[in-house]
Amino acid sequence: TDPKVFKDLEDDARQFINTRTWTNDKYENTERIKCNFLLTIKEEISNNTFKADLTVAASRPVFGSNYETPLINYIDKEITFSYEPNRPLNYVQNSFTDNFTAILAFYLNVIIGLDYDSFAANGGNDYFLISQNIVNQIPANANAPGWRASEGNRNRYWLIESILSPRLRPMRAAWYQYHRLGLDVMHQNADEGKLVLLKSMETIDAAKRNYPVAVWIQLFADAKTNELVEIFKKAAKPQQQSIYNILSRLDPSAALKYQSILQ
DSSP states (O other): OOHHHHHHHHHHHHHHHHHSOOOSSOOOGGGSOEEEEEEEEEEESSSSEEEEEEEEEEEEEOTTSSOEEEEEEEEEEEEEEEOOTTSOOOOBTTBOOOHHHHHHHHHHHHHHHHHHHHHSTTTTHHHHHHHHHHHHHSOTTOSOTTSOTTSOSSSHHHHHHHHHOGGGHHHHHHHHIIIIIIGGGTTTOHHHHHHHHHHHHHHHHHHHHHSTTOHHHHHHHHHHHHHHHHHHTTSOHHHHHHHHHHHHHHOGGGHHHHGGGTO
16 A cells, blocks of 8 residues: 555544544633544555554643643554545544544544543543444444454443443542542642542442453553552552552552552
8 A cells, every 4th residue: 555545544534533523612722632543554454444453542631730640541453444545534423434433433532521521520421422322333234343242342342331331330430539539639738639549449449349341440450550659659558558459459460560559
């Protein structure tokens, strides 16, 4: 494939993400959500059809600081899509047009939902429902892996299912508490903020026991554990031990990393 095709794809995707109106709320440019989409082409199936990995990352500012807290850092390894140069990317809500724009719209609404949920309890619900509707709109005969419940337990279907699952409703509340009542108050009272963070993590720990294979919990661990390690290195010993125990249960494969909290 002519390398120019990939440059055109990058330009079209950037325009699709940044110039389309995704919410009815009005924002200044400085208030826009910071996100990053890294598309790694792995295979050319034909001149205009590709397999790829998509890394999705987004963050949100912490009040009273220059710090950006991660909202999501996820690699989707089930991307198959077609792209025609000189043909604008088109997405129509409540209708399937093509797999690539459906994937982008799905993750953009997840990001917006996570951002809104971090500022108001259940504030992102409308956007999560849009993402769920995108899943439901995928035709059964589409060559589009990653959308179906039968394709494993870690894909787009299970991501939005876990976010909206009644079993993880307490985690939605904990997500709000973690950001708005924990991180956002630390510039005024770091000790109070850590107490809220620890309480939020206890709720998420309990949610994992209720739904052990939830994709969202694993995404939370991927996005937040480094942040929590750095915060609780400067906490009281009982808090350090508590957060170490929780993180080790949430993400056992990284237990050695969490030992640095106790040192």
